[in-house]
Amino acid sequence: MCIVTLNGGHETTTNLISQSIHFLMNDPASMRQLREGEVPLQTAFEELTRFITPLQLQGRRTTQNIELTSGNGTIPAGTEVILSQASANRDERVFEDPDKLVLGRRPNNHVAFxxxxxxxxxxxxxxxxxxIAVAAVLKKLPNLTRNGDAKFHRNTRFRGLEQFPVKLV
Ligand code: HEM
Known part of the structure; x- marks a missing residue:
């Protein structure tokens, strides 16, 4: 439990904060909406959490036969399965224009947690x-600009940036 709390609590949030800043800097209209308070901070963060989905995959073992609602068959009991909440969070049957960051999106029934x-x-x-962290960065560093290309690391479970060069002034 200690390991889960440490890992689950550290890398996910770090990645959410850094990628929020990254995607906002890539999207001046959303950045302006957030800076000018056009969208409530909490609503904007639910959308950033959906869009980023810092923890992309989970493992489960089935305890009974699971019939897929798609009609594509049955997963037998005792099977190890990998579920992708990153994919679920981009499901076009649930979210309109799922690949777009829409800070004011409501309802936003994502499964990032x-x-x-x-x-x-x-x-x-x-x-x-x-x-709190992202608002503080944006407030304290009004001249934050990119200084080269961001690079995502190749970890398939935790989505995060390996490098994100910026200029502070
Ligand atoms: C943006 C930040 C976070 C995201 C996206 C996230 C995501 C998730 C997800 C998807 C699960 C479900 C795992 C499963 O069903 O197997 C989970 C579980 C968990 N998370 Fe987080 N998490 C975040 C922050 C945190 C923080 C800050 C803490 C602790 C301080 C934490 C502690 C845990 C623990 C202990 C579990 C296991 C719960 C259980 O199995 O009953 N997480 N998290």
Whole structure:
């Protein structure tokens, strides 16, 4: 539990904060909306969390036969499966224009924090700390600009930036 809390609580939030700044800098209209308070901070962060989905995959083992609602067959009991909440969060049957960052998106029933009895323990904390951190960066560094290309690392589970060069002044 300590390991899950440390890993799950650190890398996810770090990646959410850094990528939020990255995607906002890539999207001046959304950056302006956020800076000018056109969209409530919390609404904007639910969308950034959906769009980024810092924890992309989960593992599960089925305890009973699962019939796929798509009609594509049945997963037998006792099978290890990998679920992609990153993909679920871009499902066009749930989200209109899912590949677009829409800060004011509502409703926003994303599954970036999982669901059910194992839903993220740190969800309330993440919802507090990420907006506070990003708002503080934007306020304290009004001249923040890119200084080269950002590069994503190749970890398939945790989505994050390997490098993100910026100029502060
Ligand atoms: C943006 C930030 C975060 C994201 C996207 C995130 C995502 C997730 C997801 C998807 C799960 C479900 C895992 C599963 O079903 O197997 C989870 C579980 C968990 N998260 Fe987070 N998390 C975040 C922040 C945090 C923080 C800040 C903490 C702790 C301070 C934390 C602690 C945990 C723990 C302990 C679990 C396991 C809960 C259980 O199995 O009952 N997470 N998280």
């Amino acid at each position: 999982g669901a059910g009895i194992h839903v993220c323990l740190g969800r309330p904390l993440a919802r507090l700390e990420a907006p």
